[in-house]
Amino acid sequence: MTFELVLVLAAGLFSVGLFGALSQQSIVMIMMGIELMIGGVIVAAADFWHFLAPAAADGQVVIVVAVVAMAVEMAMGFAVTTALYRARQVDTTDMARELKG
Amino acid sequence: MEAVSLWGLGVVALACAVAVFACDSMARATFALLGSLVCVGGVVFVLGLPYLGVVTVLMMVMEMVVMAVFMVAYMMNPAGLMPMSMLHNKRGALGISAAVFASLTGAVFLVDWPQRRGSPPRDTTFQVGKALMGGQMLTMVVLGFVLLATMVAATVLALHRGRYDRLGDDLDRCPARDPAGGGVGR
Numbered sequence: 001m002t003f004e005l006v007l008v009l010a011a012g013l014f015s016v017g018l019f020g021a022l023s024q025q026s027i028v029m030i031m032m033g034i035e036l037m038i039g040g041v042i043v044a045a046a047d048f049w050h051f052l053a054p055a056a057a058d059g060q061v062v063i064v065v066a067v068v069a070m071a072v073e074m075a076m077g078f079a080v081t082t083a084l085y086r087a088r089q090v091d092t093t094d095m096a097r098e099l100k101g
Numbered sequence: 102m103e104a105v106s107l108w109g110l111g112v113v114a115l116a117c118a119v120a121v122f123a124c125d126s127m128a129r130a131t132f133a134l135l136g137s138l139v140c141v142g143g144v145v146f147v148l149g150l151p152y153l154g155v156v157t158v159l160m161m162v163m164e165m166v167v168m169a170v171f172m173v174a175y176m177m178n179p180a181g182l183m184p185m186s187m188l189h190n191k192r193g194a195l196g197i198s199a200a201v202f203a204s205l206t207g208a209v210f211l212v213d214w215p216q217r218r219g220s221p222p223r224d225t226t227f228q229v230g231k232a233l234m235g236g237q238m239l240t241m242v243v244l245g246f247v248l249l250a251t252m253v254a255a256t257v258l259a260l261h262r263g264r265y266d267r268l269g270d271d272l273d274r275c276p277a278r279d280p281a282g283g284g285v286g287r
Contacts, residue, residue, distance in 0.1 A: 002104050006144065007209040009111040013141070015202035016118040023194035024122070025187045028172055032134050035164075036118050039141040042157065043114075050148040055219025057232030061240055063145065063153050064229065067160060068244050072251045074164055078171055079255035086261065091175045094189060 003051040007044060014040030025092040027084075031077040035070060042066045106147050114140035127172040135165035152226040 013036055020033025042063050049059025081091070090096045117137035124130040138161035146154030188194075222228045233241045257263070267277040 002107060003214070004209050006107060006111065006148075008206055009115065009144070011202055011205035011209065012115050013118055013137070014205065015198040016115070016122070018201055019194050019198035020122045022197060023188045023191050025189055026175075028127075028168070028175055029122075029130070029187065032121055032130065032168070035134060036121065036137065039114075039118075039138050043141055043144050046145040046148045046150055046153070049150070050221070051217060052215060053218055054149070054221035057228045057237070060150060060153060060225070060229040061232055061237045063150070063157075064233065065240065065244065067153075067157060068248065070164070071160065072247060074168070075251050075255045076258075078167075079258035081171070081175060083258045085175060092187070 003047060006047040006051075010040040010044035010047065012040070013037070013043060025094055027077065027081050027091060027093060027096075030093065031073065034073055034077075038066050038070050038073070103147055107144060110140045110143045110147065113137075114144070128169060131165055131169040131172050134168075135161060138165070149221055150225050152229070 017033045017036030017038075017040065020036065021030050022033075024030050024033060045059050045062040045066065049056075049063075053059060084090050084096055088096075114137045117133045117140065120133035121130045121137065124133060139158050142154045142157035142161060144154075145157055262280075264272065267279060268274045269278075
């Protein structure tokens with residue numbers, strides 16, 4: 001039963017993050033939503049590794065990939081935010097409708 | 102014991118995740134996200150992966166502290182002193198995420214999961230290290246290139262004036278075009 005409940009936790013984290021990524025206007029808050037979604041992926045991967053296939057390392061490798069994805073997303077998100085803000089003093093998605101420099 | 106700590110960590114993780122989008126104060130939202138992701142690291146730890154759990158916690162602490170700085174720099178309402186809605190299409194987003202949650206949860210309980218195969222190794226850190234340096238080497242190489250490309254691209258994007266702004270497209274302008282004069286021979 002614990003296996004299913006941890007998967008529900010992962011689904012909950014993913015859905016809360018999805019709500020944030022869809023509904024927030026601020027670019028930084030959207031990134032927080034995406035972080036939560038990747039957090040859900042990490043929980044699910046650890047759960048699958050522990051309860052289904054502990055002898056294979058693949059579950060652990062998925063966690064490594066997810067953590068790297070988090071770092072890359074943060075770095076690129078802040079770089080794009082900085083570039084966008086410098087070019088047109090914009091910090092919300094609604095004000096950045098047309099993607100031109 | 103394992104089930105109790107998983108329950109505790111899971112409830113705190115979900116509560117903090119909801120608080121991220123319920124708080125007015127951006128600083129509080131950032132630290133709620135930190136709490137949620139630290140609990141994610143804790144869940145990974147309890148599930149028998151101490152190395153990856155600790156790595157996740159350490160990385161999240163650093164990331165969220167950096168994020169707090171950016172939040173205060175870029176948000177229109179960093180301290181939450183002026184309650185305002187910063188949402189768009191709230192109802193649609195709620196509907197979509199509720200539908201996703203319902204279908205994922207339904208799948209979790211409907212799928213006929215396989216039985217556990219094998220037993221965990223004595224040293225899980227050794228297991229992941231051996232995989233990354235052996236069978237999963239391609240994954241590791243790709244991750245390395247992705248991180249390198251991210252470093253270069255993030256620097257280029259965040260740079261105000263690079264050498265091509267100063268020295269021209271062929272890097273041969275002399276003297277360099279700088280906003281303020283000065284220096285030797287200018």
